[in-house]
Amino acid sequence: MKKLIFSILPAFLFAFISCMNMSSGSGENGSVRVALPGSGRATYTYSKNNADKFIVRLYNDDFDQTEEGAVGGVIEFGDLEPGKYTATAEAWNLGKNILEGSGSTEITVRAGETTDCNITMILEGQTAYYSKYMILTDYSNTKYIYDYPSCNKSSKSVSFGTSYNTVEDNNGQIYHIEGSNLYKDNDSVLNISDTSKLIKNPLYYDSKTDTYWIGLEKKIIQFQFCLQNSDKSGNTEAFGDPRTPQGQSFLNFAVQENKVYLIYIDYEDSSDPNIIYFTKDENVKLTEQKRIQLSTIGVSGEVTDMAVLEDGTVAVLVNEKSLNPANQFTLTDGCTVNSRGALVLLSSDLSTYKVYGWTDSPRTISAKLNSGSDDPYNGAPGNSQIASITAYIPEYAGRNSHFYGPMRIVAIRPKELVIADCGANFVLPDYNEKKNGKMFTHNRLMTVNLRNFAIDCKKEFSEDELKFQNLTISGNIAVTTSGDWSNRYVDEK
Structure with a gap:
């Protein structure tokens, strides 16, 4: 249930989906017919072999319909009121539960006609992070694992107990803190000596460096594990003392490589949180670069x-x-x-x-x-x-x-x-x-x-x-x- 990282790769484009050419009809309403890759009606060469399910959604303020299809199939949307619609498409690899590509386009449906549309799909970066799960917490701190695509409860089993917030790594393993231990799924991988100093959201995962971070009141600690051989000792690196000049503790944090971002409340104005940006050098020293208040952004x-x-x-x-x-x-x-x-x-x-x-x-x-x-x-x-x-x-x-x-x-x-x-x-x-x-x-x-x-x-x-x-x-x-x-x-x- 956590913040993880995605990548935007160069824009590799390919036309996944074509619709029928304009044709006349006698009805007052219009239609859209979508030819999926592999279909004889498709107007392009299909070259992305990993996708085996396609999800196409057509909607506007008064209409919203989603249909699924397989390679070579045709998806039809009929009896559509004339007007402007948005069409979106996703191509999924079901075996790996990975989104291979997606795209959207605006189209106009005309009375008595089948609309010709083309949705250009952008290939998703396969080295990017993909959340496989959503860890949802109810008000009594009971945690549930939901699969991302279906929004249904997952078969994956993790005993959370009364654990703190969770993070998911690139392999779909879930880290959480319960008691004085850091767990990977159900296995304890580290003892945390002073859990009384943990902040509100104490865990963070940086997929850029495959590192895990634990936030305490006065410092941020990095734990980097060698997951390939289940090394439980890892190495530990403490970031200086990322406090404000007045010595306040921070409330939330996020890390990417040498950049650290903190949220803290100023004693003089507790209603206006600050966002602070630090960089760290090779000596693990934090240097503040900039700060901004929520009031400056226009929110509260x-x-x-x-x-x-x-x-x-x-x-x-x-x-x-x-x-x-x-x-x-x-x-x-x-x-x-x-x-x-x-x-x-x-x-x-x-x-x-x-x-x-x-x-x-x-x-x-x-x-x-x-x-x-x-x-x-x-x-x-x-x-x-x-x-x-x-x-x-x-x-x-x-x-x-x-x-x-x-x-x-x-x-x-x-x-x-x-x-x-x-x-x-x-x-x-x-x-x-x-x-x-x-x-x-x-x-x-x-x-x-x-x-x-x-x-x-x-x-x-x-x-x-x-x-x-x-x-x-x-x-x-x-x-x-x-x-x-x-x-x-x-x-x-």
Whole structure:
């Protein structure tokens, strides 16, 4: 369940997929027919022999359909409303569970016609890191291993116990800390003498150098193992003392070769985390190069995870979930609710950045109160005194393009990040219609396409299946689920 590294190789291109030529028809709707490699209808020579499954997705705001096919097959999308669509394609090696290539294109479907489209696929770098698994943690710290492609629980078995966060190496082996030991899958490989000093996310893996890092309050320690002969002693290298001048401990870290990135909170402004970039020399001395605050980037909240991608990009997750004033929804106090977050991608020297999935505009969520009374709350259930709340929460229509509260990077593929996201949106009571208010919680996996930076929902879990956090609120919005008004909720929005 961790941040690992991918590579972007030179752009080797090949046309994997062709669609039929334009043809006329009599229907009002259109269609798309995709000829897969090996098909007699394909318009090119297929030369990538490792792929044996193709996944093609066609979608727009009103349509979303995914189909799978094998070499030589044809995939058809019929009865399509005329308009613009996005077509994406992936070629998979099922035996090795590897994505061989992928690509996308924009197409226009016209009434009564079959659309001609070509999706140019980019070969994925086979030396790149591929997350085989997603290690997901529920609010009680129980860990589950999910297979990356299927989003189903994996047959791989690891006894995590109450272990700290995990990392996965290039061989699909999972490292985690439990008690005073570092484990590779179920085998103890190292004793850690002082686990009381471990930071929040203590493990990190740098696939560039095949090294593992453990973060303590006052230092970062590197452990490099010779996995080929199961050498458990390895070698240990401590990075200086990566503290701020005031001596604060850091909260998160990421490493790539001689670059080290830290997150710390300044004593003078605990609400504005700092990102610091260090380099190390041959004497293992750290030299600070640059720092940047979240407020400069235009986001706020807690940094929950970070990673350095293969091209040197620094990925930082920011999570802001709060209720102000805390634990009450009352008109007189003026309530502001935050359930939002962002993926921040920074250049390796922290000089430039982009923000994705952040909700930066407030909106008002209002209750429908009884009318025709001097006391608008007369007849309202209990002592509810809610008129409206100011919400920094994604609009329901934009829920799949924004975050509710990103918590961890759980998988990295060459062109994709998978992020565990958890938060809530609300509707308030409708007293006229006697409908209760409700908090709608979301526990889901979000994907970020690293070519076009589109955000989408890979899977949403029901609360019975998996909860990343146990979200609760106190106050009058949480009304009873029994009695005459039970389960009469206004529509989610």
